[in-house]
Amino acid sequence: MIKQAIIPLAGLGTRLLPLTSVFAKELLPINGKPGIQYILDECIEAGIKEIVFIISTKKLMIKRYFYSDLFYKKIIKKKKDQRIIHEYKNILRYKKKIRFVFQNIPKGTGDAVLKTQKFIKNKYFLMLLPDDLIIKKNCSKAMISVHKKYKASVMASMKVKKDTVSRWGIYRYNKRLSKRNFIIDGVVEKPSVKNAPSNRAVIGRYILPRTIFKKIKSLKPGKGKETHITDAIQLLIDEKEKFVAHNFEGKYLDCGTLKGYINSSKVIGKL
Numbered sequence: 645m646i647k648q649a650i651i652p653l654a655g656l657g658t659r660l661l662p663l664t665s666v667f668a669k670e671l672l673p674i675n676g677k678p679g680i681q682y683i684l685d686e687c688i689e690a691g692i693k694e695i696v697f698i699i700s701t702k703k704l705m706i707k708r709y710f711y712s713d714l715f716y717k718k719i720i721k722k723k724k725d726q727r728i729i730h731e732y733k734n735i736l737r738y739k740k741k742i743r744f745v746f747q748n749i750p751k752g753t754g755d756a757v758l759k760t761q762k763f764i765k766n767k768y769f770l771m772l773l774p775d776d777l778i779i780k781k782n783c784s785k786a787m788i789s790v791h792k793k794y795k796a797s798v799m800a801s802m803k804v805k806k807d808t809v810s811r812w813g814i815y816r817y818n819k820r821l822s823k824r825n826f827i828i829d830g831v832v833e834k835p836s837v838k839n840a841p842s843n844r845a846v847i848g849r850y851i852l853p854r855t856i857f858k859k860i861k862s863l864k865p866g867k868g869k870e871t872h873i874t875d876a877i878q879l880l881i882d883e884k885e886k887f888v889a890h891n892f893e894g895k896y897l898d899c900g901t902l903k904g905y906i907n908s909s910k911v912i913g914k915l
Contacts (some may be wrong), residue, residue, distance in 0.1 A: 646788050646851060647693040648763070649770040651683060652756035654700040654747040659901045668703045670774050672905065675912040679899055680706070683774050684738050690784035692770060695741050696763050698756045700748045710739045752870025754860045761857045768797070771873075773848025775900030777908060779915070781893040783849050790825055791851045796886035799828070799877075800849035802896060810834050812845035813874040815889055828887040833867050833874040844889065846874065847896060856880060 657664035663672060670680040687695055699706050716732040719725070745759045757771065768791065770784055778800070787798045804812060813833050817826035830841060850873070859876040866872050881887055897911060898904030 646768050646770055649687045649692045650696040650760045651772050652698045654698050668706050675909045682777055683772050686782055686784050689782050696760045697744050698747050698759055707744055753873040754871035754876050758860045768851055768853055771850040776848030777897040777899055778894040780895050783892040783894050787851055787890050790890050794888050796888045797853055798851040798888045798890050800847040800892050801844055801889040802847055803843055804845045806843045809840040814840045815844055816841035824891040826889045828889050831874045831877055833872040
């Protein structure tokens with residue numbers, strides 16, 4: 645059973661400047677609700693019991709958001725506002741499931757994952773990237789079902805425009821398992837258009853084996869002098885670890901760019 649999830653949150657959010665010069669991008673409101681809460685709700689609905697946040701000392705406001713008990717108690721005592729009471733109860737519900745680790749120097753997703761090693765207890769765990777919202781269908785829940793069916797690691801995927809492949813981890817597949825699921829033959833981080841093995845992108849949801857920690861430790865810095873989780877995944881694929889690409893049913897929203905962030909609020913506001 646997959647009961648733990650990790651969420652890397654230490655990134656600087658430069659694509660959302662100037663908003664992120666003073667504010668953590670994960671707390672920016674999307675239709676009135678911080679973006680990170682959509683990710684938390686997805687995890688909880690999928691049956692996750694513990695969520696590890698990877699933050700930096702520059703983003704301590706994320707921790708403070710969930711630990712402002714004295715502030716809420718004073719406000720509630722004074723105003724008895726039912727909306728505030730409801731929101732505080734929600735925050736307490738999240739808080740019970742969250743623990744924090746630190747990645748103070750941004751060295752890539754692989755390094756972020758490695759920071760959580762001592763907390764991951766089971767054979768597999770879930771990782772979610774907060775820039776990628778998937779709404780209407782719970783992607784994590786569907787991926788857990790795929791994992792159970794095929795006894796494999798799983799990555800969320802979708803086709804992207806060929807001229808945008810350098811933004812993503814791009815995979816090639818070996819064979820089709822079903823209408824939405826494929827065996828992955830290889831994956832490469834942010835390839836050029838010329839060198840991309842396909843236009844099938846890995847989107848920010850992963851079910852990873854605990855063995856990936858050992859592979860991350862063996863990596864040398866890759867593209868951008870960072871340690872990429874896709875490089876560690878490739879090492880596991882080379883050793884015949886089964887990875888399944890799952891073409892999710894939900895609607896993808898890119899919250900990592902200013903244009904995408906604005907669009908996300910518009911789309912969710914219409915639901």
